[in-house]
Amino acid sequence: xxxxxxxxxxxxxxxxxxxxxxxxxxxxxxxxxxxxxxxxxxxxxxxxxxxxxxxxxxxxxxxxxxxxxxxxxxxxxxxxxxxxxxxxxxxxxxxxxxxxxxxxxxxxxxxxxxxxxxxxxxxxxxxxxxxxxxxxxxxxxxxxxxxxxxxxxxxxxxxxxxxxxxxxxxxxxxxxxxxxxxxxxxxxxxxxxxxxxxxxxxxxxxxxxxxxxxxxxxxxxxxxxxxxxxxxxxxxxxxxxxxxxxxxxxxxxxxxxxxxxxxxxxxxxxxxxxxxxxxxxxxxxxxxxxxxxxxxxxxxxxxxxxxxxxxxxxxxxxxxxxxxxxxxxxxxxxxxxxxxxxxxxxxxxxxxxxxxxxxxxxxxxxxxxxxxxxxxxxxxxxxxxxxxxxxxxxxxxxxxxxxxxxxxxxxxxxxxxxxxxxxxxxxxxxxxxxxxxxxxxxxxxxxxxxxxxxxxxxxxxxxxxxxxxxxxxxxxxxxxxxxxxxxxxxxxxxxxxxxxxxxxxxxxxxxxxxxxxxxxxxxxxxxxxxxxxxxxxxxxxxxxxxxxxxxxxxxxxxxxxxxxxxxxxxxxxxxxxxxxxxxxxxxxxxxxxxxxxxx
Amino acid sequence: xxxxxxxxxxxxxxxxxxxxxxxxxxxxxxxxxxxxxxxxxxxxxxxxxxxxxxxxxxxxxxxxxxxxxxxxxxxxxxxxxxxxxxxxxxxxxxxxxxxxxxxxxxxxxxxxxxxxxxxxxxxxxxxxxxxxxxxxxxxxxxxxxxxxxxxxxxxxxxxxxxxxxxxxxxxxxxxxxxxxxxxxxxxxxxxxxxxxxxxxxxxxxxxxxxxxxxxxxxxxxxxxxxxxxxxxxxxxxxxxxxxxxxxxxxxxxxxxxxxxxxxxxxxxxxxxxxxxxxxxxxxxxxxxxxxxxxxxxxxxxxxxxxxxxxxxxxxxxxxxxxxxxxxxxxxxxxxxxxxxxxxxxxxxxxxxxxxxxxxxxxxxxxxxxxxxxxxxxxxxxx
Numbered sequence: 001x002x003x004x005x006x007x008x009x010x011x012x013x014x015x016x017x018x019x020x021x022x023x024x025x026x027x028x029x030x031x032x033x034x035x036x037x038x039x040x041x042x043x044x045x046x047x048x049x050x051x052x053x054x055x056x057x058x059x060x061x062x063x064x065x066x067x068x069x070x071x072x073x074x075x076x077x078x079x080x081x082x083x084x085x086x087x088x089x090x091x092x093x094x095x096x097x098x099x100x101x102x103x104x105x106x107x108x109x110x111x112x113x114x115x116x117x118x119x120x121x122x123x124x125x126x127x128x129x130x131x132x133x134x135x136x137x138x139x140x141x142x143x144x145x146x147x148x149x150x151x152x153x154x155x156x157x158x159x160x161x162x163x164x165x166x167x168x169x170x171x172x173x174x175x176x177x178x179x180x181x182x183x184x185x186x187x188x189x190x191x192x193x194x195x196x197x198x199x200x201x202x203x204x205x206x207x208x209x210x211x212x213x214x215x216x217x218x219x220x221x222x223x224x225x226x227x228x229x230x231x232x233x234x235x236x237x238x239x240x241x242x243x244x245x246x247x248x249x250x251x252x253x254x255x256x257x258x259x260x261x262x263x264x265x266x267x268x269x270x271x272x273x274x275x276x277x278x279x280x281x282x283x284x285x286x287x288x289x290x291x292x293x294x295x296x297x298x299x300x301x302x303x304x305x306x307x308x309x310x311x312x313x314x315x316x317x318x319x320x321x322x323x324x325x326x327x328x329x330x331x332x333x334x335x336x337x338x339x340x341x342x343x344x345x346x347x348x349x350x351x352x353x354x355x356x357x358x359x360x361x362x363x364x365x366x367x368x369x370x371x372x373x374x375x376x377x378x379x380x381x382x383x384x385x386x387x388x389x390x391x392x393x394x395x396x397x398x399x400x401x402x403x404x405x406x407x408x409x410x411x412x413x414x415x416x417x418x419x420x421x422x423x424x425x426x427x428x429x430x431x432x433x434x435x436x437x438x439x440x441x442x443x444x445x446x447x448x449x450x451x452x453x454x455x456x457x458x459x460x461x462x463x464x465x466x467x468x469x470x471x472x473x474x475x476x477x478x479x480x481x482x483x484x485x486x487x488x489x490x491x492x493x494x495x496x497x498x499x500x501x502x503x504x505x506x507x508x509x510x511x512x513x514x515x516x517x518x519x520x521x522x523x524x525x526x527x528x529x530x531x532x533x534x535x536x537x538x539x540x541x542x543x544x545x546x547x548x549x550x551x552x553x554x555x556x557x558x559x560x561x562x563x564x565x566x567x568x569x570x571x572x573x574x575x576x577x578x579x580x581x582x583x584x585x586x587x588x589x590x591x592x593x594x595x596x597x598x599x
Numbered sequence: 600x601x602x603x604x605x606x607x608x609x610x611x612x613x614x615x616x617x618x619x620x621x622x623x624x625x626x627x628x629x630x631x632x633x634x635x636x637x638x639x640x641x642x643x644x645x646x647x648x649x650x651x652x653x654x655x656x657x658x659x660x661x662x663x664x665x666x667x668x669x670x671x672x673x674x675x676x677x678x679x680x681x682x683x684x685x686x687x688x689x690x691x692x693x694x695x696x697x698x699x700x701x702x703x704x705x706x707x708x709x710x711x712x713x714x715x716x717x718x719x720x721x722x723x724x725x726x727x728x729x730x731x732x733x734x735x736x737x738x739x740x741x742x743x744x745x746x747x748x749x750x751x752x753x754x755x756x757x758x759x760x761x762x763x764x765x766x767x768x769x770x771x772x773x774x775x776x777x778x779x780x781x782x783x784x785x786x787x788x789x790x791x792x793x794x795x796x797x798x799x800x801x802x803x804x805x806x807x808x809x810x811x812x813x814x815x816x817x818x819x820x821x822x823x824x825x826x827x828x829x830x831x832x833x834x835x836x837x838x839x840x841x842x843x844x845x846x847x848x849x850x851x852x853x854x855x856x857x858x859x860x861x862x863x864x865x866x867x868x869x870x871x872x873x874x875x876x877x878x879x880x881x882x883x884x885x886x887x888x889x890x891x892x893x894x895x896x897x898x899x900x901x902x903x904x905x906x907x908x909x910x911x912x913x914x915x916x917x918x919x920x921x922x923x924x925x926x927x928x929x930x931x932x933x934x935x936x937x938x939x940x941x942x943x944x945x946x947x948x949x950x951x952x953x954x955x956x957x958x959x960x961x962x963x964x965x966x967x968x969x970x971x972x973x974x975x976x977x978x979x980x981x
C-alpha cells in the first residue's frame with residue numbers, strides 16, 4: 001500500500017514533468033528567451049548639413065567623455081578625488097554622481113564629464129591605472145562649426161520630449177541621450193538626417209548585466225543634406241549685417257538657388273545641444289531684436305519703394321503709361337480730403353517711369369497706382385511672387401500680403417478705397433512681403449521675367465529646367481531695370497552716393513524706406529523728428545532689392561535692416577558690398593573646388 | 600537468558616563477510632545520484648568546482664564512509680541506540696532553540712567546526728528509529744490499541760513543536776508525515792488515520808496562526824503564483840520557465856540560460872532539480888527519477904525479507920523519509936506544492952541532509968546485511 005501510494009505520487013511527478021517540458025515547452029522557451037535577451041538600440045550617426053561645396057555647417061563630432069563604474073572602483077569618492085586632478089569636477093557633479101550611484105546598479109556607468117578637450121581626455125587615459133573604475137568614452141554630439149552664421153536656417157537639435165515620443169514610433173526617441181531636430185532644417189529634414197536604429201541583441205543576467213552579444217544589426221547613418229548655400233557668401237553677407245537687426249538674402253537669378261540667407265542677430269545653435277540654460281534662453285526670448293526669429297522668411301515688412309517696380313510694370317503692361325510718358329510731382333498729392341506727401345519736399349517735377357524709379361518719386365506712383373487700379377497691381381505682384389508661400393522646405397515661411405479689394409473685404413468687411421491704392425502704390429498700407437519674396441521679385445525682374453522659384457536644397461538628381469516666362473514685354477522689363485540701374489548710377493538716383501566705384505561692371509537695385517510709425521498731421525506741422533531722434537523701435541525699416549551685374553545679371557540680393565533708417569543710406573551700401581563680393585569673386589574665379597574635382 | 604541465545608540459530612558474520620554482503624550495486628547507484636549532484640553544482644557555478652561541487656564531494660565522501668560503517672554494525676546495536684539517539688537529537692533541537700532565543704536570531708544549525716549540523720535533519724532519522732523500536736517492542740494486539748498511539752504521538756509532537764519554532768515548515772512536514780507513515784506501516788488501523796486527518800483540521804487552523812507571515816505568504820503564493828510575479832511567485836514562475844524551456848533534451852550542460860544567468864533562485868540548493876531539467880531536459884529528469892526508483896525499490900524489497908519488525912519499520916521509515924524529500928522537492932519546483940525548502944535528496948548542496956540520507960541508507964543496508972537476524976518482540980527493549 002505504501003509502495004502503491006509512492007508510485008502514484010511519482011507518476012504525478014512524471015506527468016507534471018511531461019506537461020511542462022513537452023506539452024508547454026514552446027511557451028516556456030519563449031519566456032526563457034524574453035528573460036535573457038535584451039535588445040539594445042544602436043543609435044545612428046546623424047547626417048551632416050553641408051554647403052554647396054560640401055563644407056560642414058552642421059556635423060557630428062566626437063565627444064570625449066569620462067564615466068565612472070562604481071562597481072569597479074575601490075572607493076567611489078577616492079576615485080573621483082583622484083580624477084579631479086585631471087578633470088574639473090564640481091560640487092554639484094559630485095552630488096549628482098553620488099545620487100546616481102546609490103540609485104543604479106553598480107555596474108552601470110555614470111557620466112562624470114562631457115566635452116573634454118583632447119589634452120584632458122588623453123591625460124585621463126594615460127593615468128587609467130591609477131583610476132580604477134574610470135571609463136573614458138567617446139560619443140558623438142551635434143556640432144555647428146559656423147556657430148551663429150546660419151543658425152536660423154539650420155535650426156538646432158535637442159532632447160526628445162514626451163509629445164514627440166507619442167507622435168513618432170521610432171524607438172530611437174526613447175534612448176536617453178537621443179537628440180532630434182527642434183528647429184530649422186534640423187527639424188524639417190529630421191527623418192532624413194536621423195538615419196535608422198541598429199540593434200544589438202545581448203544576453204543579460206537577472207541583474208541586467210550584459211553577458212555577451214548574440215547578434216548585431218548596425219545602424220544606418222542619416223543622409224547628409226546639401227544646401228545651395230555658399231559658406232563664403234553666407235559669411236560675407238551675415239558679417240556685413242552682423243550688428244544690425246537684419247535679414248539678407250542672395251540668390252542665383254536663373255536657378256533660384258539661395259547662396260546666402262542670414263538673419264541677425266543670431267544665436268549659437270551649439271548652446272541648445274545639451275539643453276540651453278534658462279538665463280541664455282530668457283535673454284534670447286526677451287531681446288527686442290528677436291534673435292530667434294528667422295527674419296528672411298518669417299519677417300513680413302511693407303516693401304516700401306521696392307514695390308514701385310511692380311506698380312510701374314502693371315501700368316506699362318496695361319498700357320496706362322508709355323515709356324516716354326511723364327507724370328508730374330509737386331510734393332503733395334490730394335486724394336479726397338487727404339494729402340499724400342512725396343518724400344521730397346517741393347516735388348520732383350515731371351518724370352518718366354525710369355526717372356520715377358531712379359528717384360523713387362512717391363507722387364508719381366500715387367498717380368500711376370490710382371490710374372492702374374489695385375486689381376492690376378495685385379495681379380502683377382502675384383506674378384513676381386508676392387503673397388505666395390514657396391515652401392522651400394524650411395520652417396515658418398510667411399506668406400506676406402498681396403492685397404486687393406476682395407482681400408480687404410474679407411479682412412475688414414470694408415470696401416477698397418482709392419487711398420488704399422495710393423498707399424500700396426508706394427509699397428505701404430496693406431501690402432507686405434518677406435525679404436525672401438523681395439529677393440525672388442528682384443530675381444524675376446533681373447532674369448528677364450522668368451518665374452524662378454527659390455531653392456535651398458541642392459539636389460544633383462533634379463535636372464535644371466528653365467523657369468517659365470511671366471509673359472511680360474521685355475521692353476517694359478528693360479525700362480524698369482534701367483530705372484534700377486539709375487538708382488545707383490544716375491546722379492539723381494537715390495543710392496548714387498553708395499554706387500559701385502572703380503569696377504568694370506555696374507550694379508542696380510531699388511531702395512526702400514518704410515514707416516513703422518505713422519507720421520501724424522500734427523507732427524508734420526510741428527516739425528517731424530528726424531529718424532535718428534526717435535526710439536530705435538520707432539525708426540523706419542530700411543530695405544534694398546539689388547541685382548548685378550547689370551551687363552549680364554546673375555545675382556539678386558535683398559537686404560532688410562529693421563529700424564535702420566533710410567534704404568538709400570543704410571541698405572544700399574550693404575547690397576553694393578555683397579554684390580561686389582559676388583561679382584568680383586566670379587571674375588577672379590576664386591571659388592572652392594567642387595568635391596570630386598581634386599587633381 | 601543470555602542475549603546470544605536470543606539471536607537464535609543465525610550464524611554471526613565477520614566483517615569481511617559483511618563487506619561482501621553489502622549491496623555494492625546500491626552504493627554505486629547512490630554514488631551515481633550524488634555524482635549528478637556534483638555535476639550540477641559544477642554547472643551552476645558556471646563550470647567551476649568552487650564554491651559548491653568540491654565541498655559537496657568532501658561531505659559526500661565522509662557520509663559514504665559513515666554509511667559503510669553503519670551498514671556493517673549489527674542492527675541490534677542501532678535498535679539499542681534508538682532512544683538515546685532520539686534523546687540526543689531532541690537535546691540538540693532544544694540547544695538550537697535556546698541559542699535562537701538568546702538573541703542570535705532564528706537559527707537552524709549548530710556549528711561543529713568542519714560543518715554545520717541541522718539537528719532537525721538528525722531528528723528525522725532519530726524519530727524513525729525511536730518509532731521503529733517502540734512498535735518492535737509492542738505486540739501486534741497492543742499495536743491496535745488506541746492507547747498505544749499516545750507514546751508515538753508524543754515522540755512526533757516534541758520535535759515538531761521545536762522545529763516549528765525555528766521556524767522550518769518543510770522539515771516539520773517531513774517529520775510529521777514520516778512519523779505518521781511509520782505508524783501506518785506498523786499496522787495501526789486505517790480508520791485511525793482518517794479520524795486523525797479529521798482531527799488535524801482544527802490543528803491545521805491552529806497551526807496557521809502559528810506560521811510566520813512569510814510562510815503564510817508562501818502557501819498563498821502557491822495557490823496563485825502569477826498573482827505576484829515579481830514578488831513571492833517569482834521563484835515558482837522562473838522555475839517553471841526553466842523546466843519548460845529545457846524540453847526533452849535540455850539546453851546542454853552549463854548551457855541553461857535560466858540557471859546560468861541567475862534567473863533561477865536557490866539554484867544550488869532547493870531548485871537544483873530545475874537546473875537538471877533545464878540543462879539535461881526531460882531525459883535528465885527522468886533518469887534521476889529512475890535512479891531514485893531503483894534505490895526505493897531495493898529498500899522495499901529488502902523490507903519484505905527482513906525478519907525483525909524493527910528492521911522492517913526502520914527501512915520503511917527511511918524509504919518514506921527519502922521519498923518525501925524527493926517528492927516534495929520536485930513537486931515544489933514544478934509548482935505542484937508550495938515552496939517549503941526541502942532539498943533534493945543526495946543532490947542539493949548541503950551537508951546535513953546529505954548526511955541524514957546516507958545514514959538512513961546505512962541503516963537500510965545494515966538491515967539488509969543482517970536481515971536474517973530476528974529480534975524478540977517486547978520485553979528487554981520495551
